[in-house]
Amino acid sequence: MSFLSLEGKSILVTGVANKKSVAYHIGKTLEAEGAQVIYSVRSETRKASVKKLLDPAPMFVCDVEDEAQIDRLRDEVAKTTGTLHGLVHSIAFANFADGLKPFHETSKRDFLQCVDISCYSLIRLSNTFKDLFAKDASVVAVGISTTRMAAENYGYMGPAKAALDSSLAFLAKSFSAFSQVRFNSVNAGLLKTSASAGIPGYLDSYMHAEQLTLRKKALQTQEVANAAVFLLSERSSGINAQGIVLDAGMSINYFDKDIVRRAQRPEPK
Template structure:
């Protein structure tokens, strides 16, 4: 009896193969956007990248070697339009967009929310929230009929975390826009808009936020499993939302916090706080 060595076909669950995705926001190998792009490529998809500046392009040149990378500063409408025109001229059809872009200016560190300046707030809204709408509008003719758009949010916009400064209201605006984009795009397509609402992550960007490390360590104590959310857990959820397997999900924020939100009153954490107050 001879052994059948015929290779069995691999079941392509995510159905990303031979599709093109645009990933915005890769800063380094720790970026959520980078891990998403790696998973897309591992699933047979092609990724086109955008970065915000020539300087960033040079810093990720080795990381994204042999990939197509386009400079696009989302604060500049002409660069967004140039991106759309370039993809149009090249006949690119986009099956999915990853919007992993956020920026807030804290020149004097984290200050009380009521001291936020108009310039700080409006710039953060422009880059972190409105850019999703402006990019999608520019790319509307490049999307396939059933394309999926995924942005990266935060696990809650109602928790007044001092270490996050004024970004929670900005992320709330981003999250709200998902419903309105879904509705307006439904007039001519089936493009879906969703968010991965991530818990605290250990990334290069977060490490620069004053007080963030302490909040991250606290999250590890509160999360039932005793381990913080991993970047790959957020990335994997995003990739699922990009895939046709999530075709029934739109205008939603999928929370990936490893259960932190159900465990704020963990007995050991409460005891640690009350014991410190007694001491």
């Protein structure tokens, strides 16, 4: 038996898009620990594209904007396992189809869609699966290292992630009335994923963040997955309503002397 005691535990992982996804790394790490992983993806097209990556694990389609599909997902998962020991929420979306705009020009439609998919879906999934959860199940969401850094190119996803962070605390409190289900998040710094590649100007931000880490090496997706798997295990039983920040020390290193020097005395072009 491994230290994490995840053998035979049934865990639903949502949001796999490709091999670079945080959800993919979490799922594969869980499988390596002996867990029974069930996957949920956004569309039939996505299911076809990741099928070879996830086979032979069960995989279902659920677009979380459609509440009927969330209900259907619960029924499908219930047929696969009688008890769900964990849920991974790795779902987020912001519409940048019209290009990057100043935050104050964010449309109501785009903002509400972002909050619906990136935050409310966790609330809806948790409520829908509450009767299937083991009494001490663990729910883990994927957040960001800080929601107080107003990065222009991240736009309204920042407030949506802030809502997600707050929702975890309220879910932990409300579920405590009838269970010991825990709600936590892994709050990652900048990662090299396909989703982040769609953010305008992300590469420059990623390279800057890498220089701000204490080790001068960017955060790895597998490091985030490792923390998530720990939170899904019984070894983290004392952790509830918390966000575990993974940023390789970036948040305490804004005044790194080399970064400050280059900012004040930029290299000649």
